[in-house]
Amino acid sequence: MNHFALTIVGRDRPGIVSQVTEILYNLGCNIADSSCSILGGQFAMILIVAHPKFSNRDSFGDTFQPLEDADLTVALRVLKPGGEVRPEIEGDLCMISVYGADKPGIVYRVAKVLGEKNVNITDLNTKLVGTQERPVYVMVLEVTLPQGIMEEDLNRWLMPVRDELQVDISVRTIPRVEL
Amino acid sequence: MAVRKIRVYPDPILKKVAEPVEQFNKTTVEVVQDLVDTMLDAGHSVGVAAPQIGVSQRIVVVDVSKSKLGKTNNHGLLEMVNPEIIASSGSQMMREGCMSVPDYTGNVTRAEHVIVEFLDRSGQLRCVEASAFEAVAIQHEIDHLDGLLFLDRVSSLKTDIFRRKNK
Structure with a gap:
């Protein structure tokens, strides 16, 4: 095939x-x-x-x-042969919500931090909500953390972006469970 | 006492509503024991429901005490016949996987706390208040008795978060 x-x-x-x-x-x-x-x-x-x-x-x-x-x-x-095979992505899963008054650079600044720290983005959705006068930008990411990296580390790394862009950021781990 | 083969979707028994146990007898206890044996044999498993071993009866076993997430908050081995969730509250999301649906996981939101009533192995009525991972495991296993897989509970990220229409 x-x-x-x-x-x-x-x-x-x-x-x-x-x-x-x-x-x-x-x-x-x-x-x-x-x-x-x-x-x-x-x-x-x-x-x-x-x-x-x-x-x-x-x-x-x-x-x-x-x-x-x-x-x-x-x-x-x-696709090259094998290009359809999803790689096995190990590591803890985290959901990150970022939202605030719309301004340039929200996606880039968050993605830059994650990329530099080798955090793999596996899903990313953004939406412009709010009213025309007060647009609010919402971004939700699902990421996989490299070995040894915790939710707290993500929070710490994202804090400067949060302060600078004045957006709200929340991070929560999604436990993987086998039932 | 036997380790039974885990039925895998699309085995039709997984989509059937299981029958309540009307008469508590030797067979009931055998099914309970087979469930425990099968769960232990699977190693990583924290619960098995009777339909997963090919028995369409309302019996499940749950034990999260050996798992990382459940070891500080659990009731040990729970053997539950005709279990029923009589109250639930809160919500939590986990990325669930299931032995009957190999190679697939999905984010499922379930109650954070549940109160479950059931008959134990000796036929005694018991009531347990569970939370966190143990509550998720109980809900996941009881779903099997109603012919529900976690696939029936997954919802897309986007529709969950962006469902509400702009007014």
């Missing part, structure tokens, strides 16, 4: 998912991992798909043209 990363973005309306998945179904593509969500007024689909015969972009021909005609933007990435 060859794997591909497919992204589709366009103005949200009912019927996008069915149009996309009908094409994939007719092609004989399997959908593996996928994440689709409304962001602003756009619907964004990210899918890892597999096909038993297709090996490159040309294999798909112009099958996505109807999507482009429906004003959706389609991008296809050909």
Whole structure:
């Protein structure tokens, strides 16, 4: 099986998912991992798909043209062998919530601290909420801590960002349990 | 006394509502013992429900006393027949995994405290107030008796936090 990363973005309306998945179904593509969500007024689909015969972009021909005609933007990435396998990410899980009056740099400053400390971001969502006069920025991250790093360390590292940007940051460990 | 094979989804017994134990007898005690043996054999396990070993009856065992998260707050080995949660409060989130759903984990929010009523191995009515990890384990195992897997309880991060519509 060859794997591909497919992204589709366009103005949200009912019927996008069915149009996309009908094409994939007719092609004989399997959908593996996928994440689709409304962001602003756009619907964004990210899918890892597999096909038993297709090996490159040309294999798909112009099958996505109807999507482009429906004003959706389609991008296809050909994965190298093994690129579809999720690495085993060990370590404690933490959820981080960051929120405050909207200002530039919130995502970058938090991500910079995490990147420098080798903390792996496994999920990140942001949303602009509040009113037009008083916009509030909310960011929620799920991260995996490197060995030996605790919730308290994250708190300490993020404190300067919190003070400087005047945002609220809370960190909580999600225990992994096997039942 | 036997270690039984853990049933794995899509085994249909996992989605069935288990039958209450009406008559407390030798078989009941055997199922309890098999559950304990199976739990101990799995090593890391802190609980097993009867449907997981192929018995569609309302029996579970829980023991978090040997786990890191539960060792300071537990009631030891709990053998519960016809368990029922009669009160619950608070909420806590854990990343749950289940022997019957291998290779997948999901964030599940459950009550922080529960009061559970059940018959013990000797048929005595007992009531236990559990919290933290022990409460999660009890809720997870009792879900198995109702044909629920943690997959029925996971909710996406985004919908959880951003569900509320702007007014």
